[in-house]
Amino acid sequence: MAENILRKLVNNSQMAINDGVYEIDADLQKSNKDFVQIIKTNQHATLLTEIKFASPSLGKIRTTSDPVSIASQMIAGGAKALSILTQPHLFNGSPEYFMKVRQAVDVPLLMKDIMIDKVQIDAAKKIGADYMLVIQSLFDQKFLKDIDDFISYGHKQGLEILLEVHTKEEFKNALKTEADIIGINNRNLDTLEIDLKTTEKVLEGYEKTRVILSESGIETPEDINYLKKLGADAFLIGSSIMKSDNIQEQVKKLVNAY
Numbered sequence: 001m002a003e004n005i006l007r008k009l010v011n012n013s014q015m016a017i018n019d020g021v022y023e024i025d026a027d028l029q030k031s032n033k034d035f036v037q038i039i040k041t042n043q044h045a046t047l048l049t050e051i052k053f054a055s056p057s058l059g060k061i062r063t064t065s066d067p068v069s070i071a072s073q074m075i076a077g078g079a080k081a082l083s084i085l086t087q088p089h090l091f092n093g094s095p096e097y098f099m100k101v102r103q104a105v106d107v108p109l110l111m112k113d114i115m116i117d118k119v120q121i122d123a124a125k126k127i128g129a130d131y132m133l134v135i136q137s138l139f140d141q142k143f144l145k146d147i148d149d150f151i152s153y154g155h156k157q158g159l160e161i162l163l164e165v166h167t168k169e170e171f172k173n174a175l176k177t178e179a180d181i182i183g184i185n186n187r188n189l190d191t192l193e194i195d196l197k198t199t200e201k202v203l204e205g206y207e208k209t210r211v212i213l214s215e216s217g218i219e220t221p222e223d224i225n226y227l228k229k230l231g232a233d234a235f236l237i238g239s240s241i242m243k244s245d246n247i248q249e250q251v252k253k254l255v256n257a258y
């Protein structure tokens, strides 16, 4: 799959769009909580934990089960927001899981998908997402055009934007946008390799103007403290929590990293 993973992810999203996955008849409300404010005031590590049953890098992570139960355990452990996969292909996600969780919890929710089309942004609003994911490399590598228009459309739908980068160049471009949070993905989407030093490389020499989320490959309190020292304000964690036998305790351990 290494031949071009991004292309494959874009094609998968197009397939899901063509199959009507995002044609949703719902009007759920987002949370009334401000995640950026939570990040700025939380005395402990702010975790955005991810409900993710499978991934391109790991295949099956956990047997698909009730997402509401997983969400409740994450929140009981101290997660301040949740990321929920809605992409069916390779991630086993779905907007239905998302809506079940939205109806059960009041924390901010990120619709985690490979967003390539405004029809998905419309869906994010309908399912009650607070945040949507935008991937800078999709624009820099010319899979998509006009990131400012895409972000502005999301904002007009009442969504906040998590803009994900992996390189210094992408980070520079991301800083020119109106994104609400910039996520540094420690996973290289061309190779799927993870290196926490990505956050270090990207943030080197950066004078803080935005809220920074470090994403992927985070497993231990030590990882969190390392990333915090580099300038990360919050942490997106999926696999290491989803693989755990005790989700609540695993989240608690990470939240109490500091």
Ligand SMILES: O=C(O)c1ccccc1NCC(=O)[C@H](O)[C@H](O)COP(=O)(O)O
Binding pocket: 009, 050, 052, 055, 056, 057, 058, 185, 187, 189, 192, 215, 216, 217, 218, 236, 237, 238, 239, 240
């Ligand atoms: O997780 C993957 O294998 C993956 C592959 C290709 C594109 C995106 C992918 N994941 C999306 C993510 O950003 C992660 O799910 C998220 O940062 C959590 O990462 P982790 O804690 O390593 O599960």
